[in-house]
Each structure stands twice: as C-alpha cells, then as structure tokens.
Amino acid sequence: MRFFSKQILVDQHGKATNFKLHSLEFPHMRALHFAWFSFMVAFMSWYAIPPIVVHIAKDLDIAPVEIYDANMVSVAITILARLVIGPLCERFGPRRVMCSVLLLGAIPCGMTGLISNGTGLIVIRAIIGILGGAFVPCQFWTTQMFAPSVVATANSLSAGWGNMGAGVTYLLMPAIYDGIAVRTGDAIAWRVTFVVPAGICIVVAIMDYLFATDTPHGDWLVLRQQELEKNQRGSDIDDTTRNSSNSIASIETPEQKLEKGFIVTTGTAHEVHAKGTSDDESIADVRRSQSIGETLVTFGKVFCKPAVLIMIIHYACSLGVELAIDNVIGEVFREHFNLDPSTAAYIGSIFGLLNLFSRLCGGLLSDALAKRFHLSGRILAHLSLMCLEGLFLIGFSFGLSTNLPSAVVLMVFFSFFVQAVCGSTFGIVPFIDPLNNGKVMGMVGAGGNIGGIIFNLMFRQFQPNFESAFLCLGCIALGAGIAGNLLLRVQDKTIWHLFDGRYA
Incomplete structure (x- = not known):
C-alpha cells in the first residue's frame, strides 16, 4: 500500500484506493486530514x-473522589452523544456534524475557568464530553471517502491521529499553564489556559465547513435531495414500467440492490455486480433519506445484531481502556515513582502520542490479512491484537513494582496494542451493516465510552492500588478477545473459515 502516491486512484464509486498523505488534494485527502485533525x-x-487538574484541585480544594466523578461523567455523556451523532451523520453528513460538535464543545471548554468547586468541575466536564462524539463523524467521513480495500487503514489513521489529542493535551496544557503562571500566578493561570483549546476548536470547525466536502460526489445534503427526488419519481412509476429492465436500476432501494449482489453508491450512476468478488467489496452506501420513525426502528434492529454487540464489548476493552488510562496515567507515575506533576504528565503523554502509528498499525494489519483471507483475516488480526493487549496490560501490573524505566517500556507496549485493537475494530465495523454504518459506528463508539466509565470506576475503587486495576484490565481484555472473536460472524464469515481449506 502506497501512502505517498503521485496521484489518487479511485474505484468505480469514486472512493480512493490509495493515499497521498503529503497533500490536501480535494476531496479525498482533504477529508482525511480534516477528519483526523478535527x-x-x-x-x-x-x-x-x-493534565492540570492537580492545580485546579489545590486552588479550589477539590476532593479526589470528585475528580474521579468528573472523569466518569465526561466519558458518560459521550455515550449519548455518539448514539445521537451516528444517525445525524446519515442525515446531514459528517462535515456539518463535525462542525457542530466542535462549536458546541468549545463553549463549555472556554468556560472551565469559571468553576469554583468540585460540583462545577463535574458539571463542566459532563458538558465538555460532547466533544468525544467527534469520533463518529471522523470515522464516517473516511468511510465515505475510501474504498473497502483500504477502509481499515483510513479509519485507523484518522482515528489514531485524532486520539493523539490525548497525548497532545498532556504536552500542551501543562506548557500553557506554566507559561501563564510565571506572569499571573497559579490561581489565574489555570483559568485562562482553557481559552486556548476552545479557540482552536472554533477555528477548525470553520475550516471544516468552508474547505472540505462530505463525499467524493459532493455535498451530503445535495445528494440527499437527489435521493429523495429519485425515490419520489420511483413511487410514481406504475407496475409495468417498474418491471422493465431499463428503469429498475433507478428505483430500487439500496437494500434491494444489496440483496441482489450489487455494490451501491447513492448519488452516482456507477453500479457493479459484486458476485464473485472478495468479501471486502460487499459494502454499500448508507441511506440518506430515512424518516425519523424508520431510523428508530432500524436502530433497534441494528443493536440486536450479535456482531454489533461483540464489537461494542471489544471497543469497550480497547478505547474504554484508553479513555480510563488517559485520566489516570499521570497520577499512576506520580504516585508510584514520586514524580512532580509536570514530569508525570509528560511521561503520561507518551501513552496518547503512540496513536501516531499504533492505531494505524491495527488497521494496516486488518487490511493486509483481508487481502489474503478476506473478512476472516480481519477477525484473525483483531484476535491476535486483543490477546497481546491483554498480556501486556497484565505485564504492566507487575512492572509498576519494579522501576521507572521498566514501567515506561511496558507502558509503551501495552498502549501500542490497546490502540492497535481500536484500529482493527474499525477494520471490521464498516462491513457489519453497510447500509446503517452511521448507527453501527455510533453504537460501537458509545461502547468505548461505556468501557471508559466501567474502567474509570475500577480505577476509583482500586486506587492507589493501581497494580490490581491493570491486572483486572488485562484479564478482561484477554478473555473478551478470545471469546468474542471465536463467536464473531460478519457477512457469514468467521475465524473458523481459515481452517476449512478455502484459503489454502
């Protein structure tokens, strides 16, 4: 796979089959870069x-239990946000939804300096939690722009580089705070610091709206209007015309076309028969014209699919673990190795910054094995990475009792596999129910936040005994990875198909 190609190659649906990372070429690469940066x-x-909560707690005399409660509500509110944002992406497109999330989240972020007690901290973190919903339009956006053969790489790259925000904030916020504190004092410095990330959110939202588009074929709402008009024309055709060979392609629904083995891209004239192609090509475009009632009914049906439930659990064991550790990693090193807050924060930033390549590696492995084993290969990649995640989390639980260098090395390994599992998860998700991708992505994304709440509670109960917390995390991830992947079935493919001789 070439990441620095001279030109973007597209399939018959206009989706890119390669990457040109060094450019902002419209529309594919611009959407990719805007998605991950947003x-x-x-x-x-x-x-x-x-990263600077220790200074806030000292100034406002906030109890540790209130800090943990704030951590949990910031993750909890994102569950609702992601569930709602998924269908909104299907209706309004990823670009407008991303802009809205950034603008709405920037307001409470900039107002953080107005809090005066622990309750205020809990409330403001709950409202800021809407920003966690930006994950859904990020993944939805790249799924619209890139072909099935590279969709796992595109999704993992955009989400992985996006997740670097956790590492960036551990570098940026202490640096901003320290720079301001030198001139104003601690009490004012932390209050002013939050204006910076809020302002960045607003600027990026404006850039998304002005300089990018939703799909290779243009603006989402224009395509949605075309789909509505096409459906309306189709409903006016009598039964005789409906059955004629030259008109059926224009009036069939995406579901009907998918059942007949067609690859569907709404809003384009291209249509290719998918029988005899690889499993990874069996991916259709979402429906843009569902009513609210249809959306609610479909939402329930999608949620009940076993593959969706398994992916929710697996994302809880990957992103959920990551979110929980993001909240405590600085404290873990500060408490165990008697480090000052800034030093502990900088070490903790390594955990988030590894998203530069770790999540991408999960997507690359998923796409690589899919070329040989199709969807069964994606499941194999996912199983392997989850097992390694669990084993290294268990190893880190023992490494905390040794020395700082050993603990840092083990953190690098377990964080790599935690984040790689996030990538392999979304190497599978787009194939579970392509016609309802927004809903599936919203549900699985929300699963990550559910895991974040559960594991934040675990850290709260175990602290300061972090060794036991990481041991439990490792065992849970290992068990869920083995059991879930042995049961997982996507488009009638399981990991057991690797042993039936068809790929020999």
Whole structure:
C-alpha cells in the first residue's frame, strides 16, 4: 500500500484506493486530514482538564473522589452523544456534524475557568464530553471517502491521529499553564489556559465547513435531495414500467440492490455486480433519506445484531481502556515513582502520542490479512491484537513494582496494542451493516465510552492500588478477545473459515 502516491486512484464509486498523505488534494485527502485533525482537536479539548487538574484541585480544594466523578461523567455523556451523532451523520453528513460538535464543545471548554468547586468541575466536564462524539463523524467521513480495500487503514489513521489529542493535551496544557503562571500566578493561570483549546476548536470547525466536502460526489445534503427526488419519481412509476429492465436500476432501494449482489453508491450512476468478488467489496452506501420513525426502528434492529454487540464489548476493552488510562496515567507515575506533576504528565503523554502509528498499525494489519483471507483475516488480526493487549496490560501490573524505566517500556507496549485493537475494530465495523454504518459506528463508539466509565470506576475503587486495576484490565481484555472473536460472524464469515481449506 502506497501512502505517498503521485496521484489518487479511485474505484468505480469514486472512493480512493490509495493515499497521498503529503497533500490536501480535494476531496479525498482533504477529508482525511480534516477528519483526523478535527478529532484530535476535539479530543485535546475533551481531555484538557486532567493534565492540570492537580492545580485546579489545590486552588479550589477539590476532593479526589470528585475528580474521579468528573472523569466518569465526561466519558458518560459521550455515550449519548455518539448514539445521537451516528444517525445525524446519515442525515446531514459528517462535515456539518463535525462542525457542530466542535462549536458546541468549545463553549463549555472556554468556560472551565469559571468553576469554583468540585460540583462545577463535574458539571463542566459532563458538558465538555460532547466533544468525544467527534469520533463518529471522523470515522464516517473516511468511510465515505475510501474504498473497502483500504477502509481499515483510513479509519485507523484518522482515528489514531485524532486520539493523539490525548497525548497532545498532556504536552500542551501543562506548557500553557506554566507559561501563564510565571506572569499571573497559579490561581489565574489555570483559568485562562482553557481559552486556548476552545479557540482552536472554533477555528477548525470553520475550516471544516468552508474547505472540505462530505463525499467524493459532493455535498451530503445535495445528494440527499437527489435521493429523495429519485425515490419520489420511483413511487410514481406504475407496475409495468417498474418491471422493465431499463428503469429498475433507478428505483430500487439500496437494500434491494444489496440483496441482489450489487455494490451501491447513492448519488452516482456507477453500479457493479459484486458476485464473485472478495468479501471486502460487499459494502454499500448508507441511506440518506430515512424518516425519523424508520431510523428508530432500524436502530433497534441494528443493536440486536450479535456482531454489533461483540464489537461494542471489544471497543469497550480497547478505547474504554484508553479513555480510563488517559485520566489516570499521570497520577499512576506520580504516585508510584514520586514524580512532580509536570514530569508525570509528560511521561503520561507518551501513552496518547503512540496513536501516531499504533492505531494505524491495527488497521494496516486488518487490511493486509483481508487481502489474503478476506473478512476472516480481519477477525484473525483483531484476535491476535486483543490477546497481546491483554498480556501486556497484565505485564504492566507487575512492572509498576519494579522501576521507572521498566514501567515506561511496558507502558509503551501495552498502549501500542490497546490502540492497535481500536484500529482493527474499525477494520471490521464498516462491513457489519453497510447500509446503517452511521448507527453501527455510533453504537460501537458509545461502547468505548461505556468501557471508559466501567474502567474509570475500577480505577476509583482500586486506587492507589493501581497494580490490581491493570491486572483486572488485562484479564478482561484477554478473555473478551478470545471469546468474542471465536463467536464473531460478519457477512457469514468467521475465524473458523481459515481452517476449512478455502484459503489454502
């Protein structure tokens, strides 16, 4: 796979089959770069408080239990945000939804300096939690722009670089705070610091709206209007015309076309028969014209699919673990190795910054094995990475009892696999129910936040005994990875198909 190609190659639906990372070429590469950068800015602002919360707690006399409660509500509110944002992406497109999330989240982020007690901290972190919903339009955007053969790489790259926001905030916020504190004092410095991430969110939202588009074929709402008009024309055709060979392609629904084995891209004239192609090509475009009632009914049906439930659990064991550790990693090193807050924060930033390549590696492995084993290969990649995640989390639980260099090395390994599993998860998600991708992505994304709440509670109960907390995390991830992947079925493919001789 070439990341620095001279030109973008597209399939028959206009989706890119390669990358040109060094450019902002419209529309594919611009959408990719805007997607990951928007999510990174959102993530940075979402987690702007933990790196300097020790200064806030000291100034306002906030109890540790209130800090943990604030950590949990910031993750909890994102569950609702992601569930709502998924269908909104299907209706209004990823670009407008991303802009809205950034603008709405920037307001409470900039107002963080107005809090005066622990309750205020909890409330403001809950409202800021809407920024965590930016993950859904990020993934939805790249899924619209890139072909099935590289969609896992595109999704993992955009989400992984976006998740770097957790590491960036651990570098940026203490630096901003220290720079301001030299001139104003601690009490004013932390209050002013939050204006910076809020302002960045606003600027990026404006850039998204003005300089990018939703799909290779143009603006989402224009395509949605075309789909509505096409459906209306189709409903006016009588039964005789409906059955004629030259008109059926223009009036069939995406579901009907998918059942007949067609690859569907709404809003384009291209149509290719998918029978005899690889499993990874069996991906259709979402429906843009569902009514609210249809959306609610479909939402329930999608949620009940076993593959969706398994992916929710697996994302809880990957992103959920990451979110929980983002909140405490600085404290873990500060408490165990008697480090000052800034030094502990800088070490903790390594955990988030590894998203530069770790999540991408999960997507690359998923796409690589898919070329040989199709969807069964994606499941194999996912299983392997989850097992390694669990084993290294268990190893880190013992490494905390050794020395600082050993603990840092083990943190690098377990964080790599935690984030790689996020990438392999979204190497599978676009194939579970392509016609309802927004809903599936919203549900699975929300699953990550549910895991974040559960594991934040775990850290709260175990602290300061972090060794036991990481041991439990490792065992849970290992068990869920083995059991879930052995049961997972996507488009009638399981990991067991690797052993039936068809890929020999």
